[in-house]
Every structure is written in C-alpha cells, then in structure tokens.
Amino acid sequence: MNGPAGATPHASSRAAVLDVIRAAGTISRVGLVKATGFTGATISTVVRRLIDDGLVWESGRAESTGGKRRVLLQLNQSSRFAVGVHLDHAGITYVLTNLGGSVVARMSRAGVGTDDPPVIMERMATEVDALIDGAGVDRSRILGLGLVAPGPMNQISGVRLSPPAMRHWEDYPLAGVLETATHLPVVLDNDATAAALGEHWSGDxxxxxxxxxxxxxxxxxxxxxxxxxxxxxxxxxxxxxxxxxxxxxxxxxxxxxxxxxxxxxxxxxxxxxxxxxxxxxxxxxxxxxxxxxxxxxxxxxxxxxxxxxxxxxxxxxxxxxxxxxxxxxxxxxxxxxxxxxxxxxxxxxxxxxxxxxxxxxxxxxxxxxxxxxxxxxxSHSAATAPAIGAAALVLQSELVPLREGSRLPDNLGEAEPTAQPAGR
Amino acid sequence: MNGPAGATPHASSRAAVLDVIRAAGTISRVGLVKATGFTGATISTVVRRLIDDGLVWESGRAESTGGKRRVLLQLNQSSRFAVGVHLDHAGITYVLTNLGGSVVARMSRAGVGTDDPPVIMERMATEVDALIDGAGVDRSRILGLGLVAPGPMNQISGVRLSPPAMRHWEDYPLAGVLETATHLPVVLDNDATAAALGEHWSGDxxxxxxxxxxxxxxxxxxxxxxxxxxxxxxxxxxxxxxxxxxxxxxxxxxxxxxxxxxxxxxxxxxxxxxxxxxxxxxxxxxxxxxxxxxxxxxxxxxxxxxxxxxxxxxxxxxxxxxxxxxxxxxxxxxxxxxxxxxxxxxxxxxxxxxxxxxxxxxxxxxxxxxxxxxxxxxSHSAATAPAIGAAALVLQSELVPLREGSRLPDNLGEAEPTAQPAGR
Incomplete structure (x- = not known):
C-alpha cells in the first residue's frame, strides 16, 4: 500500500508515480514528492528506473524560482501501449492507447448477442490482432489488455451475476481464456468503473x-x-x-x-x-x-x-x-x-x-x-469511455512492473531508504 | 497528503503513525513502515519525536524471527486526553478519553431542546469543566474537544441545514463560541460520521x-x-x-x-x-x-x-x-x-x-x-459511539501537532529524506 489512507491504492509506487506524471503533463521531482506523498528518496529511485526503462524522459528545465532550475519529467508517450475492450450486449468497442492514455486506434464490432463465450473469445482475439496490426504497433510494446463488461465482475473468474441476456457468461473464466488467446496479460473490471476511469484519463x-x-x-x-x-x-x-x-x-x-x-x-x-x-x-x-x-x-x-x-x-x-x-x-x-x-x-x-x-x-x-x-x-467521450478506462486499468495496474521485468520491490515505500537526494 | 490514494488522509504523518500504533497495541518500526507505506526514514523521525514528547514509549522487544529482536512501541495512554461531546435534541453526551480512545469519564445531560444556542454553550462549558475536574485530569494534558451534532455540518460555522427542532442553530458559529468558552481547540463533525469512527476506535x-x-x-x-x-x-x-x-x-x-x-x-x-x-x-x-x-x-x-x-x-x-x-x-x-x-x-x-x-x-x-x-x-456501544468518535476526531486531527508545538513540518512525506536507518 502507498499510504495509510489509501482507499484503493495503485499496485505499486512505480504505477502511482507514472500516473501523476501522466496527469501533470510535465512535472519536477519535487512536484512528484508533493503530489504523491512519497519521500524524495523514493521518487528519485522510481524516476531513475522509469528513465532507464524508457517510459519517462527529462524534457527540459522549469523556470527558475530563485534557486536551481528544476528538471522536468514527462512520459515517453509512445514507449508503451495498452488495449482496452468494452464487451457489451450491443457492441464490442476496442481502443489502443499509448502510455498517456491517448487513443491511437479504435474500432467497434458486433456485440456478444447470444453467441457462446468461446465463440466470442476467438473472435475477440482476431479483432485485437487487427487493432494492433492496423496501428502498426510492435507487440512487445503492449503492456496488456483491459476487458470491461457489465458487472458484478470477479477479478479471477469474470462475470458473476449477470443480466438475463448474459446469463451464459456467469462464472466463465474470461481472463484466463483471453490471456491464452491473445498472449497478453488481462485485467478485468466492470464497465461503469472503467467509464469513470476513462473520464478521468481523458481529462474531461x-x-x-x-x-x-x-x-x-x-x-x-x-x-x-x-x-x-x-x-x-x-x-x-x-x-x-x-x-x-x-x-x-x-x-x-x-x-x-x-x-x-x-x-x-x-x-x-x-x-x-x-x-x-x-x-x-x-x-x-x-x-x-x-x-x-x-x-x-x-x-x-x-x-x-x-x-x-x-x-x-x-x-x-x-x-x-x-x-x-x-x-x-x-x-x-x-x-x-x-x-x-x-x-x-x-x-x-x-x-x-x-x-x-x-x-x-x-x-x-x-x-x-x-x-x-x-x-x-x-461526457465528451461517452461512447468510448469504458474502453479507454479499460486500457487505463492496464497502465495503472501491476502489469507495468510485471511486463517491464522491474528489479524494484512491489512497494518501494517498504524498502530501505537510499542516499539519493530529493528533487534534484 | 499521506499518499497518492488518500481518500481522506490524516492531517499529518504524525497523526497517522499515532493512529497505527494505537490500533496495533504494540508494533515495531518495521511494522509501522509496512502499515503506513511511509519510508523507514520518515517512521524513524516521527517515532523519535513522539517518544521525546512522551506520547509513545518503547515497551520491550519482539520475539526473534532470526535477526535482531525488534523494539516494540506502544502508546503512553495517559499522556494525553480528549473531550468528546455529542449534542442532540434528546440529550448531550460527554466523554473524556485517553490517547488510546478508552473512555475514562462519561456523563449525560439534558438535550438542547428549544433553548437558544448561547444558553446551551454556557451550560456545556460548565459541564465540560465538571467532566474534566471529576476525572482529576490535568487540563494541560487535554488536546482538544470534538463536538458532533446532527449534520450537515460546516467545519467553520457549524450546523448548516437542520431538522426543524434545530433550525435556530443554523449558521451559529459553534466552534468559535465553544473554543472561547472552554479554552480548548474545537473540531466539529456530524454525529453519524463520528459514530462510525467511535465504532472503529472501540475495536468492535x-x-x-x-x-x-x-x-x-x-x-x-x-x-x-x-x-x-x-x-x-x-x-x-x-x-x-x-x-x-x-x-x-x-x-x-x-x-x-x-x-x-x-x-x-x-x-x-x-x-x-x-x-x-x-x-x-x-x-x-x-x-x-x-x-x-x-x-x-x-x-x-x-x-x-x-x-x-x-x-x-x-x-x-x-x-x-x-x-x-x-x-x-x-x-x-x-x-x-x-x-x-x-x-x-x-x-x-x-x-x-x-x-x-x-x-x-x-x-x-x-x-x-x-x-x-x-x-x-x-454495536456494543451504540449510545456513546458518537461521543467516543468525537474524542477520536481530536486524537486523529492536526490538534496533535498543534498542541504539542511540534517542530515537524505538517507532512513529513514532503521533507528531505534523512539518513536514519529504517526499522532499527
């Protein structure tokens, strides 16, 4: 956890710092300390690793406020991507976003209708391939796939209690089947929660x-x-x-x-x-x-x-x-x-x-x-907000350190402090 | 703030650490790092000051888990006290709690009825004096007074929208008047929120x-x-x-x-x-x-x-x-x-x-x-939970550093990291 009051903390310090850099556009290390509540030592370590991994770069210096001009950080937007999928009765919406959550490709296809889950899963894998190939993005840069559907959802097995038209989806192991079919890590959530996250990421x-x-x-x-x-x-x-x-x-x-x-x-x-x-x-x-x-x-x-x-x-x-x-x-x-x-x-x-x-x-x-x-x-993006939020879930989740093979512990806040100065 | 996900953070790192020590009973510095998400350096500094101020003491060592036996910390329960007051139509409930939130004195008096606010405020000041004197607690050890009443409340002016019987309380500057009358810092909240906090503190x-x-x-x-x-x-x-x-x-x-x-x-x-x-x-x-x-x-x-x-x-x-x-x-x-x-x-x-x-x-x-x-x-303490919660508000609030004249910044998480080792 990232603080005593964390209602729903980020999966890691790293994901939290990435999220703050994304929301800010450009920000200094001192700014990150203020925004996250982490110490300067933690921020220094996390930022150094993010730079090493190519996710963040130093984009210049802030105007002087009397002392040394602070180095500004920003996301390397096209260093990584995420797939967001909104699965619904009436349609399936796909988006591919960059690390900043901006949509670089989108497509809409027929909904789940009355088809059986395995049929839909196979179709989705093909459609996800088409989305990625169409955008010309290298697969190794894709962090994972967020899948959202009408709730309640269960992170492991998928849909639990469903409206009548989706009854045959209850207890279907969505995440596992889709991971196998797409070769991407999958996170699940309900569509309304994802829509809220999508609204937040779209800055509206x-x-x-x-x-x-x-x-x-x-x-x-x-x-x-x-x-x-x-x-x-x-x-x-x-x-x-x-x-x-x-x-x-x-x-x-x-x-x-x-x-x-x-x-x-x-x-x-x-x-x-x-x-x-x-x-x-x-x-x-x-x-x-x-x-x-x-x-x-x-x-x-x-x-x-x-x-x-x-x-x-x-x-x-x-x-x-x-x-x-x-x-x-x-x-x-x-x-x-x-x-x-x-x-x-x-x-x-x-x-x-x-x-x-x-x-x-x-x-x-x-x-x-x-x-x-x-x-x-x-909303200005009411039709695509759930899919954008689905992609944001991937960007916010532990998939970031997972796919990057990070050497950091999951929670830097628990690590020994280092001797790095804060806010250089 | 104390972390990126802080829905309603503690007023300071110090208050957050105190709260975790209280809830744990006894806990090591390493345990505090894990429970709060703060770094070892932050925990070391906060704990040292809490010990210097007499609020926390070292109570022994934990059983060895292979390495060095860790020093255990616990609250010095009777080092500080807080007054909790639950103001309602039907009755006014007073409690005096120690630093751990345990009730050391309580009393119930007539409710606000149709009396004008100034009359009630004067009576309350007398009743608070009686509560403190009756318990034989030194006034300098009392951190403040929490006052809770039917909501919605406004932290500055007090009651805002009130049920018919309390209409004459709307926009009455509760906190200011009561501070003057009791010479204690006052925090306000609504009774239901305080009751929840009281339930949490009572451990039920x-x-x-x-x-x-x-x-x-x-x-x-x-x-x-x-x-x-x-x-x-x-x-x-x-x-x-x-x-x-x-x-x-x-x-x-x-x-x-x-x-x-x-x-x-x-x-x-x-x-x-x-x-x-x-x-x-x-x-x-x-x-x-x-x-x-x-x-x-x-x-x-x-x-x-x-x-x-x-x-x-x-x-x-x-x-x-x-x-x-x-x-x-x-x-x-x-x-x-x-x-x-x-x-x-x-x-x-x-x-x-x-x-x-x-x-x-x-x-x-x-x-x-x-x-x-x-x-x-x-609840096992349904009648007194709001008053206990009112006192807990004081213990959790920024009154702790305020009354202690602490030299710490409000948010240690923003301070430069120190060279203190974690979890000694």
Whole structure:
C-alpha cells in the first residue's frame, strides 16, 4: 500500500508515480514528492528506473524560482501501449492507447448477442490482432489488455451475476481464456468503473479528481473516482446505482429486488413503454425484438423521435431521467460529491435530454446543498469511455512492473531508504 | 497528503503513525513502515519525536524471527486526553478519553431542546469543566474537544441545514463560541460520521477497517470508514442515507425531498404512527408532545411494548426496519461493503428488532451477493459511539501537532529524506 489512507491504492509506487506524471503533463521531482506523498528518496529511485526503462524522459528545465532550475519529467508517450475492450450486449468497442492514455486506434464490432463465450473469445482475439496490426504497433510494446463488461465482475473468474441476456457468461473464466488467446496479460473490471476511469484519463472532468460517472448502456451503473483512483469497494462493484431501490413498491427487477433504478429508468424500460405505444412504435420505427441487444438501437430511435419533437417520446425519456436523477441524488448524498458526469452509450445518445433533469433534481434536493452544489456534465467521450478506462486499468495496474521485468520491490515505500537526494 | 490514494488522509504523518500504533497495541518500526507505506526514514523521525514528547514509549522487544529482536512501541495512554461531546435534541453526551480512545469519564445531560444556542454553550462549558475536574485530569494534558451534532455540518460555522427542532442553530458559529468558552481547540463533525469512527476506535468492528455505521438517533444517517479513516466526501457529509429516496411517490420530508428514509423509517415516523393508534398509545404510555426531543423517549416506549409482545408495536418497528434495511442495501451496493454496524441511541434500544430484518434484506438482495455477503452487527456501544468518535476526531486531527508545538513540518512525506536507518 502507498499510504495509510489509501482507499484503493495503485499496485505499486512505480504505477502511482507514472500516473501523476501522466496527469501533470510535465512535472519536477519535487512536484512528484508533493503530489504523491512519497519521500524524495523514493521518487528519485522510481524516476531513475522509469528513465532507464524508457517510459519517462527529462524534457527540459522549469523556470527558475530563485534557486536551481528544476528538471522536468514527462512520459515517453509512445514507449508503451495498452488495449482496452468494452464487451457489451450491443457492441464490442476496442481502443489502443499509448502510455498517456491517448487513443491511437479504435474500432467497434458486433456485440456478444447470444453467441457462446468461446465463440466470442476467438473472435475477440482476431479483432485485437487487427487493432494492433492496423496501428502498426510492435507487440512487445503492449503492456496488456483491459476487458470491461457489465458487472458484478470477479477479478479471477469474470462475470458473476449477470443480466438475463448474459446469463451464459456467469462464472466463465474470461481472463484466463483471453490471456491464452491473445498472449497478453488481462485485467478485468466492470464497465461503469472503467467509464469513470476513462473520464478521468481523458481529462474531461476538469480540475476535480473526485467524482462519479453515471453510466447508462443497456443497463445503469456508476463508477467512482476518489482522488484520481477508482473507489472499488470490497469486490470491485462499488457504484451500483442501477440496483438501488427508488420505489419499495415498484416492479420486480431481474436482480431479485424491487423498484430498482434500472427497472424504472433503464433503456429497457423506456423501450418497453415505447413499444407498448403503437403510434410511437410506428413513427419511431421500433422493432419488437425481445433481445436485450436491440434495446440500445430502439432507445436511440425513441431519442431521435423526442429530439424531432415527438411529445410522447419526450415524456418517456423525461420520466426515465427523473428516476435516474433521484438515483444520482442518492449517490451524491451517500458520497457527498460535487461533480457528476453522465456517460455510456445510452447517454451518448440521449444525454442532452437527461442533463437538465438531473441537474434540476440536485439543485432542488441534494441534501448538503446549503454547503455546496453538485455540477452535472455530459461526457465528451461517452461512447468510448469504458474502453479507454479499460486500457487505463492496464497502465495503472501491476502489469507495468510485471511486463517491464522491474528489479524494484512491489512497494518501494517498504524498502530501505537510499542516499539519493530529493528533487534534484 | 499521506499518499497518492488518500481518500481522506490524516492531517499529518504524525497523526497517522499515532493512529497505527494505537490500533496495533504494540508494533515495531518495521511494522509501522509496512502499515503506513511511509519510508523507514520518515517512521524513524516521527517515532523519535513522539517518544521525546512522551506520547509513545518503547515497551520491550519482539520475539526473534532470526535477526535482531525488534523494539516494540506502544502508546503512553495517559499522556494525553480528549473531550468528546455529542449534542442532540434528546440529550448531550460527554466523554473524556485517553490517547488510546478508552473512555475514562462519561456523563449525560439534558438535550438542547428549544433553548437558544448561547444558553446551551454556557451550560456545556460548565459541564465540560465538571467532566474534566471529576476525572482529576490535568487540563494541560487535554488536546482538544470534538463536538458532533446532527449534520450537515460546516467545519467553520457549524450546523448548516437542520431538522426543524434545530433550525435556530443554523449558521451559529459553534466552534468559535465553544473554543472561547472552554479554552480548548474545537473540531466539529456530524454525529453519524463520528459514530462510525467511535465504532472503529472501540475495536468492535473486528478485523475490518472498512465498514459503514448505520446511525439512528432522532434522525437517520450513516458514517463511512475506509481503511480506518472516515470517508467524508466534499463537505464532511458523506453517508447521508437518512435522505435518500426509498419511494419516489412517498411523503414529503422536511429536507425538501420525497420518500426519504428518515420520513419512512425514522423514530419520528414510528412514534407518529404509534400515537395515532389510541390503544397502543395508552398501553405503551406515550406522550402526545409534538416536540422532537420526546421522540426518543416515546420510541423507547414503543420498543418496550414490542419486546413485551405487543403485536401492533412490533408491526410498526418491523415496518421501520424494512425501510431501514432497503436504505442499508443501497449503502452496501454503492460502497460495495461487507460490514455494517447498527448504532446510535435509537438502535441501542431497538437494535435487536432491526438486526434480523436488515440482515435478511442483504442476504436476499445485496447486488454483489454472488461475490460476497454483507455482515450486519449491533454495536456494543451504540449510545456513546458518537461521543467516543468525537474524542477520536481530536486524537486523529492536526490538534496533535498543534498542541504539542511540534517542530515537524505538517507532512513529513514532503521533507528531505534523512539518513536514519529504517526499522532499527
């Protein structure tokens, strides 16, 4: 661990330092000491190794502030890469990012549908090859692959409790199979947590490093970032606002509870109500497919109808938005947040309808509103945030020292101090 | 800050090290390096100063594990003390704790009722004097006073948004007035957060250092402890489960929202329903006082009736428990928790009725139940946990270096490394 208060620490001092250099753009060793809380000796050692390994370089000197001009460090962006994969019913999104998290290649392919996991895994391995080859990146520079899917996830075995359309994925050993198929180390996480990390890495969240990303794909969830690190909880499933109760007498949800956000506000609920309205179904051009993968396409069709001025479509979406807004308020109350980002494929489409409703709810009834307000934003990369976050997981994880064959102990903070001066 | 992942770091390295020594009982310097993530050099320096100041002593040597036998450190328990005050409608609870957080004196007095703040402040100063004098503790050894009250709180001005009975406390400069009246540094917090910290310090939570304390006094709330530190959010008001929505169509709450936990499940709701039942009101001996301070007494009367076997009283409390259970599930889902503690004055009385209902709800529908379960416990110190936590706030806060006139910088992690060997 990297400090006594580490809610969800980086896997190593090395990964933590890399993350701070990335976020800062350029930074001195003294700046790193301040930002990480590590001693100067630790920073000196970690930075020296990062330079030796080619991940970081010295890019010049800062302006003098009276004393010696400090050497500035920055990432060697194209020294390493990571693959991020967002696996969903409706589509599989792939990104290849450099060490700084910038997307250098992306592609979208068909979703998992009803295919069996082994079929999908084989296809994914081929698609990952195509992504890497298309970008012309040397495979030895790829640190690993982050795979994110609707939660709850288990780091070892993969999907544990899944929505009906993904039931056949439960307990399938995702990570192991994919490692074998791609020859890359694999880390798993849930899509909402990854989306939050993706928002943080894409720099869209402005000055704050503590916020929640409210995620709507075919399901509803949220990811939490506290001081720049994902807050994961005991099993990596924190932020589950899709299955909190908004109505104790509400309809039953597939998860076993009643009146869940997802059941009341999710794309599935909107699409079901729209299909039940014969005229809206006709004018919006909805299908009557029972398959969950179709939800996203039909949700998009309802949204287009609303944006064209269809009053009934608008009413349905605003009803969904009011429920999502109450869930957002619960999340803001429990975590005492001041920043929320709306993200994920469904909010990439319908975010402009949801944003004012969620903001109004928080302005009106966030519990600590006398102390501070809560600002709600639309993501600029709502469709790809989970995949970007998946790649960021690799960059942040212990795969960095693992693949680099580092001679450092996992946690430098536990090592004997060295005689290196701080902040040269 | 004390590390890159510090959600809510200790005010200083010194306070963090003190907290780890306290929690461990006895620990070596090497153990401190492991537990805090600080370097050996930092630990050596901090420990030397703590010994010089008389807060810590060397208590012997550990059994040999092959090498040199390590020197064990422990707190000098009676070297310093802290006052904890829990201010509520129904009562004011005072505790005096030693440096380890053990209660050495306690007393309970009448609540704030409808008295004006200046009257209460004057009375509190007298009562604090009586507490300290009664315990025979030298005033110079008292680090400060922690004051906790129903939230949301503001660290500077005090209560911000308050339940109806405490409206006249809004924006009253609690900390300043009390500092002047008691000549002690004062820290403020909300009662639910303090209760969680009190549970952690009292050691009741077992092996875990990440949990939520669900608090029921006259209101409902929760406090969050993540890796042994309170998670506070942006304004210290995290854990607000009293004002999350359990029923979008539910009754209006004083906070401005609808269907809040407190309105559906709080002692006020139970007492109102019991008073409306003429026979129950008579047999339980309820008052018809509209005052909020009476709620707790009448809630206790309803609980006694239920424990005697009164079916209607039992029905009311179980209805409240079912709503509280849903709020508990929301909290567990959002934070992905595996430990909950039921605490606070109302659950000190009725906890045995609430516990099985909350546990059953989590067993049945906690979202990540396929990955792990959530264990619910009754606090052993439910009535005094907030006051103990208030004192712990002082012990954990920057008051430690402040009152000790330490020559250390606030954050040793930022200092130049020294040549001290680690873990001698």
């Amino acid at each position: 969240v402005g000055g704050t490093s503590t916020f929640a990303a409210i995620y709507m794909g075919t399901g509803v969830g949220a990811g939490l970032v506290v001081n720049g690190i994902t807050y994961r909880g005991v099993s990596g499933n924190a932020g589950e606002i899709g299955h909190i109760c908004l109505d104790v007498n509400g309809p039953e949800c597939w998860c076993g509870a009643r009146g869940c956000t997802e059941t009341l506000a999710g794309p599935g609920a909107v699409v079901a109500a729209a299909r039940a309205d014969a005229e809206l179904a006709r004018t919006a051009g909805l299908t009557d497919s029972p398959e969950r993968p179709r939800w996203l396409a039909d949700f998009a069709a309802v949204t287009r109808a609303a944006l064209r001025g269809d009053a009934r479509a608008k009413l349905l979406l605003e009803g969904s938005a009011r429920h999502l807004a109450v869930a957002a308020r619960t999340l803001a109350n429990v975590m005492d947040l001041e920043q929320l980002v709306l993200t994920g494929p469904s909010l990439a489409i319908a975010g402009s309808i949801y944003l004012p409703v969620v903001q109004a709810e928080l302005d009106r009834s966030f519990f600590s509103r006398a102390t501070h307000s809560v600002t709600v934003r639309l | 939570v077992g092996g875990t250092s990440t949990f939520a304390a669900i608090y029921m006094g006259t209101g409902v709330g929760a406090g969050l402890v993540v890796n042994g530190i309170t998670y506070r959010g942006v304004s210290g008001n995290a854990g607000e489960i009293g004002h999350i929505c359990l029923d979008v169509n539910g009754p209006e709450c004083w906070c401005g929202a609808r269907g809040c936990t407190e309105t559906l499940a709080g002692p006020g709701a139970v007492v109102a329903a019991a008073r409306a039942d003429a026979e129950l009101a008579r047999t339980a001996g309820l008052t018809d006082s509209p005052e909020r301070p009476r709620w707790l007494a009448d809630f206790a009367a309803v609980t006694r009736a239920a424990l005697r076997g009164d079916a209607r009283a039992k029905l009311l409390l179980e209805g409240s428990a079912r709503h509280l259970a849903v709020a508990a599930r929301t909290l567990a889902n959002v934070m992905d928790l595996e430990q909950l503690v039921l605490t606070g004055p109302s659950l000190a009385i009725a906890g045995s009725i609430y516990l099985p209902v909350v546990q059953a709800e989590l067993d049945r529908s906690f979202f990540s139940r396929a990955t792990h379960s959530v264990t619910v416990r009754l």
